[in-house]
Amino acid sequence: MIDRYTTQEMDRLWSEENRLSVMLDVELAVCRAWCELGRIPRDALEDILSRARFSVERVREIEDRVQHDVIAFVSAVAENVGENGRYLHLGLTSSDVLDTASSLMLRDSLDCIGAAARELDAAALDLARRYRYLPCVGRTHGVHAEPMTLGLKFLNWHAELKRGLERLALAREHIACGKISGAVGTYAFCPPELEARVCALLGLTPAAVSNQILQRDRHAEVMNALALLGCTMERMAGEIDFFESLSERVALIKGMKLSDAKAIAESLPFVCGASEIIAYLKNKGIKVIVFSGGFHLATDAAQKKLGFDASFANYLHEKNGILTGLFGGEMMFGYSKGALLAQLKSLMGLETSEVMCVGDGANDVSMFREAGLRIAFCANEILKSEASVCIEKKDLKEIMKYV
Numbered sequence: 001m002i003d004r005y006t007t008q009e010m011d012r013l014w015s016e017e018n019r020l021s022v023m024l025d026v027e028l029a030v031c032r033a034w035c036e037l038g039r040i041p042r043d044a045l046e047d048i049l050s051r052a053r054f055s056v057e058r059v060r061e062i063e064d065r066v067q068h069d070v071i072a073f074v075s076a077v078a079e080n081v082g083e084n085g086r087y088l089h090l091g092l093t094s095s096d097v098l099d100t101a102s103s104l105m106l107r108d109s110l111d112c113i114g115a116a117a118r119e120l121d122a123a124a125l126d127l128a129r130r131y132r133y134l135p136c137v138g139r140t141h142g143v144h145a146e147p148m149t150l151g152l153k154f155l156n157w158h159a160e161l162k163r164g165l166e167r168l169a170l171a172r173e174h175i176a177c178g179k180i181s182g183a184v185g186t187y188a189f190c191p192p193e194l195e196a197r198v199c200a201l202l203g204l205t206p207a208a209v210s211n212q213i214l215q216r217d218r219h220a221e222v223m224n225a226l227a228l229l230g231c232t233m234e235r236m237a238g239e240i241d242f243f244e245s246l247s248e249r250v251a252l253i254k255g256m257k258l259s260d261a262k263a264i265a266e267s268l269p270f271v272c273g274a275s276e277i278i279a280y281l282k283n284k285g286i287k288v289i290v291f292s293g294g295f296h297l298a299t300d301a302a303q304k305k306l307g308f309d310a311s312f313a314n315y316l317h318e319k320n321g322i323l324t325g326l327f328g329g330e331m332m333f334g335y336s337k338g339a340l341l342a343q344l345k346s347l348m349g350l351e352t353s354e355v356m357c358v359g360d361g362a363n364d365v366s367m368f369r370e371a372g373l374r375i376a377f378c379a380n381e382i383l384k385s386e387a388s389v390c391i392e393k394k395d396l397k398e399i400m401k402y403v
Contacts, residue, residue, distance in 0.1 A: 007385035009112055013105055016056050022101040023073055026202065027088055028052060030180060033197035034090055044084040051081045052088075070094035091190035093183040099214040100178040103204060106222055110172040114165065116381055117229060121161040124236075128154035157236055164229040171225040174218045178204035185211040242334035242363050246293065246327070250316065254325030258318045265297035270306070273396035278306050280400055286356075289344070291337045293363050296329070312340055338366025345370065358399060359383055375399060 012018060028049060035045040054076045063072035070089075078085030089097070132151030137144050180195035181187050187195075192206075199206045207214055253261070281288050290311040292299050299311035314329030330340060345355060353372035357364070360379040368374040368386045376387035377396070384390050391398045 007112075009385075010109065013109055013112070019101065019105065020054055020056060020059060020073060022104050023070075023097050024052060024054065024077060025104070026097050026100045026178075026198070027074070027077070029198045029201040030090065030092065030096075030194070031087060032201060033194050034087070036197055037191075037194060039090070040087045044087055047084045048081055048087060051084075052077050053080050068094075070097055073097075091182055091194070092180065093212065095213045096180050096182065096190075100180065100198075100202070100204065103175055103177055103214065103218075104202060106219075107172060107176040107204075110168060110175070110222065113226070113229070114168050114172070117161060117165055117168065119381060120233075121158055121165060124154050124158040124161060127151070128158055157232075160232045161229075164225070164232050167225040167228060171222045175222050176204050177207050177214060177218065178202060179207045179210045179214045181207070181210055183212065185209070242293065243332050246314070246332065250327045251325045253316075253323055256323045258316075258321045258323060261316065261323060262297055262301075265295070266301045268298055268301075270302070271396055272394060273398070275306055277396040277399050278308050280397075281403065282307070282309075284403070286403075287348075291331060291340065291367060293331045293336075293361075295327070334363050335366045337364060338368075338370050341367050341370040356403065358396075373402065375402065 006014075031040055031045055031048050034040040035042060040048075054073065058079070059072050059076045062075050063069055066072055066075070071094075074089045078088055081088065128151045130151070131154065132149055134150045135147050136150045136153070138146050138148040178195070178199040179185070180190060180198045181192075182190045195206045278288050287310075288308040290299055290302070290308055290313075292311065292313040294313055295316050296311070296313045297316060299313045302308075303311055312330040314327050314331050317324045317326040317328065330336060341355070341357070344350075345352070351372075352370060355371040356373040356375065357367050357371040358375045358377050359367060360377050360383065362380060362382045364379075364383055365386050368383065372388075374386060374388045376384045376390045377399075378392060378394050379387070379390070389402050
């Protein structure tokens, strides 16, 4: 896993420590099943369950010597178990453990992805309902076409996500499958009853038939489902580019008086704890800089009241006191916060570990990747996956616990 491109949960699921832990779960389930079938004595099973453990470092040491990953793993566990370690891996071939463990990890990974995709689908459906009457420009061949509604665009996303979730569910069903059939799948040293009991313990379905391995069409189906779901999300992301979205929103206030916009900006309420956390940080000698994908009308007014050190935002263009629907500034793109923070770090001679960021939305991701302490404050799931700390209570004073 590449740290910057993975969530904390996926990083945990696919870590070497967890992979070996899941392999141990399979081995122990086999021991339990053998005990139920009368092959392993009850006292031996209890001894195995109480003493079975490993260290990644020891597994690697043994593998360097024997040049076999599963032998190294079983040997490392058996060292800790002692005499009853002879019952580990009884009747199995390496792929029984590797493929069954892989199925468990893939199943759990698909559960994580499915949960996030369902949340996205629910949001798309909600937007479809909310904007079902809002006109927008339709497109064909890359150019403007007949009018449509924004709700229709979101409804298409919902329909495509629904199909993707159906494919994901089917792939999960097919990959949540175990194989405990021994070398080349003949059950020569482990009966089908053993496989059925092990899979029941692990929450898997026994493979109807296998050979040395679980057949790889199952894994190909998972990759296909993920690829298609990824294509859907990439298309959605391309259609809601931050700059494009900001441009569309600013166009909606074309013709507003600048004075009215200023009045609105100056009357905006602050989140609970805003003044307290800024005073707390400044008292510690910490520079407080606000990055906003919004506008200086609001951040400048907030700076006068709250006393933070600086702000970077965008400017609304006006002519003769009337907003033109155009804008410019430092925060026009999805990557702007991260790019600007990288420049500030260089200018101020700061290491990443010396920077703390607080954010709540997807356009804060680039900023988070430049910071050591990343606090997701009442944030969406996309940003939470990048955070080192998540705060759900809507009170900025909660940040004091981590500084």
